[in-house]
Amino acid sequence: MKAAAFDYIKAQSIPEVLALMREHGDDARLIAGGQTLLATLNMRLSEPQLVIDITELAELKGIELSGEYLWVGALVTHTEIENAPLIKKYAPILQAAAPHIAHRAIRNLGTWGGSLVYGDPAAEWPACSIAVNATMVVRGLQGERRIPACNFFVDLYTTALAPDEILMGTEIPLANAKDVFSFQELARRHGDYAVAGLAAVAKKTGQALSDCNFVFFSVATTPVAAVQAQNLVNGQAVNAELITAAVAAARAEIETMEDITNSAAAKSHLVGVLLERALKKMLAD
Amino acid sequence: MELNGEQFIAASVPAVWRGLNDVAVLGKAIPGCEAIERISPEEVHAKVMFKIGPVRARFAGKLLLSEVVEEKSCSMAFEGSGGAAGFAKGRSRVELISAEGGTLVSFTTEASIGGKLGQIGGRLISASAKKIADDFFEAFAKELNPLASEISNGGES
Amino acid sequence: MNKPNDLAGLVLDPVTADQRYIGESEPRHSAKRLLEGQGTYVDDLQFPRMGHVVYWRSPVAHMRILQIHTAAARNMPGVLAVVDGVQMATICKPWVATLSHLAGMKSAPQHALAIERACWQGEPVVAVVADTRAQAEDALQLIEVEWEELPAVVSMLTALDPETPLIHPELGDNLCFSRTLDVGQVDAQFATAEIVAEATFGFGRHTGVTLEPRCQIADYNRGDGRLTVYHSQQAPHMMQDLYCRQFGLAESDVHVICKDVGGSFGIKVHAYPDDFATVGLAILLGRPIKFVADRLESFTSDIHAREHQVKGRIAVNKQGDILAFEIDDLTAIGPYSMFPRTSAIEGNQVVNLVGGPYKHQHYRAQLKVVFQNKTPTCQYRGVGHPIACAVTEGLVDLAAEKLQMDPLAFRQRNVIPDDAYPCSGASGIKLEILSHEQCLRTIEKMMNYTELRQEQAALRKKGIYRGIGFAALIELTNPSAAFYGVGGARIASQDGATARLDPSGVVSIMVGVGEQGQGTEGIYAQIAADAVGVPITDVRIITGDTAVTPYGGGTWASRGAGIGGEAVLLAAQALQENILRLAGAILQRDTAELQVRRSQIIDKATGQAVLPFSEIGRIGYFRTDTLPNDFKVDLMVTRHYAQRDYPFIFTNGVQASYVEVDIDTGFVTLLKHWAVEDCGRVLNPMLVDEQVRGAIVQGIGGVLYEECLYDDSGLLRNGNMADYLVPMANEMPDIEVAHVQTPTASSQLGAKGAGEAGTAGAPAAVMNAINDALMPFNVKVFEQPITSEKILRALGKI
């Protein structure tokens, strides 16, 4: 299992990357963490002419506080997220989710941005990015634009990123004392792709939850928010009946997709179980 | 793997039928189609670049039409070889039903993906196939009725 | 001494005078280099002019090969050769893998590279050889095979239906082998029994996934006509014999070397088409050829195992005595019986082993082994035991439940008593000496059974569903020639060892059984050190080389300790005798007055050291002039051992599993696992313990995670390491192991095998624990692997 031959360029600047992408189009691939790309290349399920290494681009690195946002650069690794005090303070659900991503050796290389732009429906970060209302900052030759995470993941492995654009990083609104969250993931083995997962974030006042984001992953072709369940819960005091209603709503509204060992029916069932657990956990916090 | 669906297209049954039999239209509608030619009334050959997530595989394939009932229904057998990456094959039954303001295209497909692609891609093969079908019909509808499809796609991206 | 006893309690009589190593947890001194990255696995070897081969394998389950276009590939940089089946067949004969003692068994001729048809996804069709692996893969992409897909036999359930196409028309049907066994009055027993329980058990197809893939370097020297094969393999002499026969070479011209092997588990005891093809290429090209299976081709070309469906029932009277078992086993083995061990053995073992621990006298079994267009199956760790055990123990639990009798008490009542041996099991198997009763007593203590049941009941009230599952088992080890030899397979059941005193006084041991990681070299060093009488640091073990070691069968059927170990003991004892005789000649004293003690000859009477081994070596090799003329020095001796008292030496044991089932998600958490194992004399508790644990974890893989998933057209859907789930550390429980030691009287050592019982019992124990946890809901799952999906369905949640 050896990759087909390709050329390699270590890019020194964003404009250089964008120019190369324009020049080579789909014959070029960007490599950040490379934890998906390299496996694909080894298996010859992709044979680019050119691999553009963006790992040295400082603009894509770092976790920083900027005004009312937390900036998480596209090249920030899963391990950095796992360990960063800023994440713990301002986007704690990311820290809760990180250990579920594969294994340490992979988290040391795999990146936040790489995971977002692949948009694997089973991946943790796309769902989390929606749950925390992140904004994707993308740059193309025409300049920069901002895409809310909730509009970023348009279809299976398909994002709103244009072929000649790259993801610079994300802006994440800062979590405060009122914010509660629950990250739920069911995987057959630790680090495997989830059978079903949920990134849930809300604001809590007393027993009432508001601004709810219940974003499921590995159940459909993209991460998917249970909008009706969110609306049911928003601003309400959460009690047993409401939980039951929200669970029913989520099961009804999400069109689940089977995977190799789990039926769509099982995933629909698990959607409800995870939501119930998340709601109870957020109330308990 | 089974893939069944219905797709409304804002164009008349004859127009849809012509489209389905017009390699120029098909060429624009088939996702990743790089070349397409009609060998005989029943046989079409195509080169398609299959793109899904990190995967890229160039398929050379042929499509065989049978049980053709003008402007109503037909069966297609297709097989494509992606070289080292694997192959895809299957058969599909397509029916056109006249509907309010256009045509309902219903299809039932039985397909299998073999070789490496099947061995690795199992997790998302059926989702990928569904996406390809959706993309095809979206583009197909655009071809037949640009205006209608643009409206239907309003709000995208 | 041939009676059960606890390791904790009675210690066995020593095998040797001044025994210092046998029975101790001595570390594997030779393994240190593995921890320092200094092992020598086949892929680590590089030779001048070495070519790398990759294979174009059938992408479909069944196809007719129409035309093969190789011109483009031949013209790629670095390409040395492109060879198809027709060319390969000019030097390599086809084979048919059957055994004459499996009456009526049939299979079809198989070639190293497919000719005319390929019969499973992954069958090698074309070989491409280049200077580097990457170049070979570059060229492989340009191989164009025109093929016509043929109808595939996928489901074993319909393989024998008249409308199902025949894979090999010349065989007349898709039936490889069938067997019926009918002992006692089974119908009468079931007709009159107060309690009858039945179930259908499913076993998913799985595979061994050795971490080191199958690999090999074949080198044919045209100068002397000798073939040297470096192979990651369990049976070097068997492969030597097969290469001779398929290529028409003389044994003396074929040299098979197995250095470090990165796990085998039965996967590497078979002769694969690509093994022969790689050797064929070395002969055709006259240069070393390396084949290393990549992980994707491992999944479609390594043997698979365990695809069975077994209908079973058990008859019990109301006092709780098991009266009879009946089973009907259907299994599918792929398109060919695997060479040379055949693929009918697994099913045959199921027939022999069901009901094994129990004293019922009535038993009927039916077996059908069918062909299908999937990867061939063959012997993989446990060979039939995990299936037989899950069926037996699943039925036993069903019966205990109907009786409302505690499952442990029910087993204690029904196992063959420890004082009943030797005896025969209902299937006709000969049992020398087992210790079920004592093992059950031991595990009951070990797991605090009563307290555990109380905890389970208390938690159940809180809506936490835990289950306890047992599996009593027997395992066949130390096989005689009855296993393969009598069936005409040239697979040695005997094994040999050579012991040599080197001039400096250190001891070299050459053994036919090789090291696969289980620690055989470690225990051989322990045995040799004690039996010759030297410190273990003065012993070197050499294995896995047909030019160096005595002829032997290698590693399979848990025979390394029992057969190989006994051969080492016999050779080492003989060497000690010769050393004493030589010492007598040197000292001009009666040998009877002398004794060996720790590399010294001592005076029996005074205990005084009179002659060091180094001196014996010096005189024995360099100063024979100082010895009496009629004295023959012999400081290198070879002994062979074959177990001939029984067809097999059975071992026994019991396992218990404690699990928690999340009834909302169907997820199972393994909380704890216990195993009590009687492998006779325990040569090294530390090695045996982890062998047992590793085997248990492989069994857990089968019951919870592992399955080769195929689609309706016979294509593998999860043939990669991310989607085929092998057990990882996080989900595995801590595993407590204890021993009962009932030595076999068939050898001085008294050791039985220990490598497979864990795999045999774990699936049954975990399955029973899950079903025990589900008891309040009155549902059960008998389909392995038991996934959350299946549990949720059983619970009616989906």
Next chain:
Amino acid sequence: MNPKIPLDMIVNGNRVQAQIEPRRHLVDFLREDLGLKGPHLGCEQGACGACTVRVDGQIVRGCLYLAVQANGKVVDTVEGLTAQGALTELQDAFMRRNAMQCGFCSSGMLLSAAELIEQQPQATREQVREWISGNYCRCTGYHSIVDAIMDVLEA
């Protein structure tokens, strides 16, 4: 057509310069070009961990990292870490506990364990199990490996 690329890095404390094909992953470079056979290839898809090596002090999957990416970086393999004595305690514990059988996973397992001991010196048995669950061992029951790592953590 695809020019080789110059490479300049530190491997096990020694400077290494080479010209290599960009497609070569790090473990092929270490094994085939430098003869460092300690890291093994078990799957080449990042699932098994047998190829685990250290780059700039962090463990990575050597099969999911291009050798050219290691340009200017510091790479350590089991061979180098053994020579430096960095792994001695772990290796002794693995010997003592028989925490290896065929040894094919050992170099990766040891490097993963070493990073755990660095990052989580207080790790519990459960945390050890979770951490090494990226390293596949088909021979042992993992029990002895966990025992060996706990020995070092508790030492």
